[in-house]
Amino acid sequence: MDARLEQLIKDARSDGSCALRAAARLMSIMTNQPQRLGELLAGSRDWPQPRLVLGVTGAPGSGKSTITDHLAAEFRDHFPERKLGIVAVDPSSPFTGGALLGDRVRMMRHASDPHVFIRSLASRGHLGGLALGARGVVRVMGLIGCDTVIVETVGVGQSEVEIAQNADLVVVVLAPGQGDSVQMLKAGLLEAADLFVVNKSDREGADLLHQQLLSMLQRQRLARLDLASTPGEPMTCGGPMLTGPQGIVDERATPAVRVALDNETPPVFRCSAIKHEGVAELMMELKGLTDRHAVDWQNRRKGQTIEEIRLAVLEEVRRRVSDRLAPGRKGYEELERATEGNRSMAALVDELLYEAAAAGRGLQSSGC
Amino acid sequence: MNAAVKPRILIGKPGLDGHDRGAKYVAQILRDAGFEVIYTGIRRSPEQIVDTAVQEDVAAIGLSLLSGAHLALFTRVLELLHDRGADDIVVFGGGTIPPKDIPRLKEMGVAEVFTPGTPARQIVAAIDDCLLHHSVM
Amino acid sequence: MSATEEQVDHIKQAVERWNAGPVAKLLAKFPEQRAKFVTASDRQVERLYAPEAATIDRYAEKLGLPGEYPFTRGVQPTMYRGRFWTMRQYAGFATAEESNQRYRYLLEQGTTGLSVAFDLPTQIGYDSDDPMAAGEVGKVGVAIDSLADMETLLDGIPLDRISTSMTINATAAVLLAMYIAVGEKQGVPPEKLNGTIQNDILKEYIARGTYRFPPGPSLRLISDIFAYCTEKVPNFNTISISGYHIREAGSTAAQEIGFTLADAICYVDTALQAGLKVDDFAPRLAFFFAAHSDLFEEAAKFRAARRLYARIMKERFGAVNPKSLMLRFHTQTGGVTLTAQQPDNNVVRVTIQALAAVLGGTQSLHTNSKDEAMALPTEESVTVALRTQQLIAYESGVTNTVDPLAGSFYVEKLTDDLEVEAEGIIKLIDARGGMVAAIEQGFVQKQIEESAYRYGQSIDNGERVIVGVNKFTGDEPPTINLFEVPESTTQRQLDKLRGVRASRDVARVEAALAAVKQAAVGSENLMPPILAAVRAYATVGEICSTLAGVFGEFSESTN
Structure with a gap:
């Protein structure tokens, strides 16, 4: 690590007036230098880490930023001494590479709160719903003492997979009138969630969405129970729509703020951020989960770190090999020869890997 | 350094003025020009704008004002940037600003002032120019 | 066939x-x-x-006759042959003293109604000494903190003979109460007061930004005003539903009609839910539109808006009083069309736009001044703007007959097409659960933003020519004299506010504010306690922060 980086790290951890600026610049390094990301992440593994990294995902328009904003307010009320970090990812334009990062508009009340640090990121063509450096930004938030970090995804593409690999808990936000919500559930979001929020619960269609979700969870639950106990028994579909914590069905009752089919099934919260309903309950649930599961998360994070190293290794291999395949380089000529059938593909790969290994020897940092 | 990464820019509306057409349009043309633009929305305090700029590590702040409060609000934003050790962030502005106030704003440290009708090309070129020597981390 | x-x-x-x-x-x-x-x-x-x-x-169904359903050809039978439109120039700056002088000047020059511009702190409900007001006092309009300022503002202006329009929304109830209280002091009873309050909060969330409270309580304030005025101030237009700012924010002509009438539908629904009868309050609903430079499209826009509104009021709300079906409107020429380059060209733009408003049958008109892309107008430039209206009225001859463009194949087609498009927009809003929901979803803002972007791009890529901006440009420096708000404004206003706070009966103020709070928590009409607070010299900021304590504050959060 260079001296400048060391200085920034030192400044960011200090109480000095330049701490915030230094942290912000560190975040820029994390996001702007993908070729160094592996090294940077490796170097940051012994930094203090947040107790909870909370992923917030869901279709565009479901109200992720509003939920994030209200969770932040609840967090600040509950833990006036603790710091909160927020990472909000918006898509980059595939045509110009530019981006309009507007999530902050909904969070401006926290802008001057010294206990809240908000960072907007552009996805920059990264398809996983986060930005490439998001993990590094979370690390820096840990470095400056954030107790909790909320990571809000783009909400399109494969958000659910990547956020699950980067967060301790994943909240999936759904809203009525967003045709995408149910589609996304079918496409994998259902499995990724630790908690569900049916947002805009005052809106028409919220009850229907709530029921659709519970019924999907119920189907999943019955499938699991059937598999566990009596395999071969025909699977029951549908089932109770509104099941309270005790499993009592009452279709006439106003659905409760929190509904959980059982302890194994992610609970569903009905929230109306605009009307300040449901977010406090969500916050308390998150607090309870953090207190109970912090130890499990250490294992989960270890898994994430392995994944992080794996990706860094792959990235480094890709970088070294693709360098050699750039037009004008020797590898490129080999490619041309391969088109003429004068070169075996397997031999070419072996040769490239050999050269890439030689290139790294003695040059590359100790990162991974 | 990474040559491919363009600097980030904050577009904000300080004070009580709610006319955001110009601010939004400038945010859009900067996005079209490949910048990452952080938009704050209307009715923000100078403190909120400067704190946002620092957290987002932007290279420039663009402020749009149609309320005539530009002298007071630009002064405050520049003061706060100084207090936070962020004088290197370029500040530019636009809106209904009388020609006579432009030299005063520039003297204060405002890099560029765009009045109504300034073509998008010209705004983008001027900002590119201001940020030419800015180093992106 | x-x-x-x-x-x-x-x-x-x-x-x-x-x-x-x-x-x-x-x-x-x-x-x-x-x-x-x-x-x-x-x-x-x-x-x-x-x-x-x-x-x-x-x-009969599409055009009818002037003064008759569906009012396409105008809301009065004789239109300008009977009386010209009200020439009303929006004005206000610095403190009440300076603005009062400007009003007296305008009245001497032949304006026939006042139009008060308030500064942003007054519009949002902050006193001049609030930190939020820093730099803004007296800038875009006059600073009003308490009844004392309003007394000065209207000094020597006979409120029983002059109609006053006030651009005030979030804090409309407070400023209307002050106007009523000044009337009392002049010996003019409320039933003799004439004028308009803008009072259109929905377009503030959409386009203009001077909201203070969330939509629910804001709509309640509006229907409280409707109810109070129906009974006590019957000649006041209790709302001016404004497309102007929607257009300024970048909408198209059809969106201007569609979103404005969708706002109107929301206000009528709110008042009906509050138990009012449509024919009791609908005659006092007024409208406010922009006039841009596309002469025929703009004239057709006003005709289309009248016809569509008449149909909505009759068919959707079952109104039967002809006055409930009439869309009466004020027009302002398009502020966004003014250019800082070659400012004299703006006089010509304003002339074309004013002509469009008159050909479209406006009830009152503000013509912008040539220097307004850079600052508030000078007295000279305001005079030219007013003369422009007088020229159209007295010299152009377009006022000699009613609805002179009717029967133009082009204008009738435009009228039909604009009506159809606007009606489609209203259906979209209905499908989203009405205007409040559509605003909360960011739908309306997004639509306007997209139109503004397209328009901006068409200028930037040269498809659309703006003289002096992207064609026929010269490099002449604008050497024009601009108006400046006196630097002493803030200090003088703060001194006055301090004086008022020191001389009033504190116990009376506190009791009055407590009564406002109690009414806000409950459901009784807010106008009487606000009027009592105003009479006790409670300030705009005090009353509004009392209300905000109960209602909460709104802040921009939509797309």
């Missing part, structure tokens, strides 16, 4: 022959200037328009 249809068919065939024959031949040699001609709102325009059978066959 009716006889008219046969004739029209005949004409259309002739036009087709003409297009295919002589026109095509000419085009081969001399192509037109562009492949596609569009209006200022991107509506495609044909080379030539032919008559439509419906204009004759369904004349």
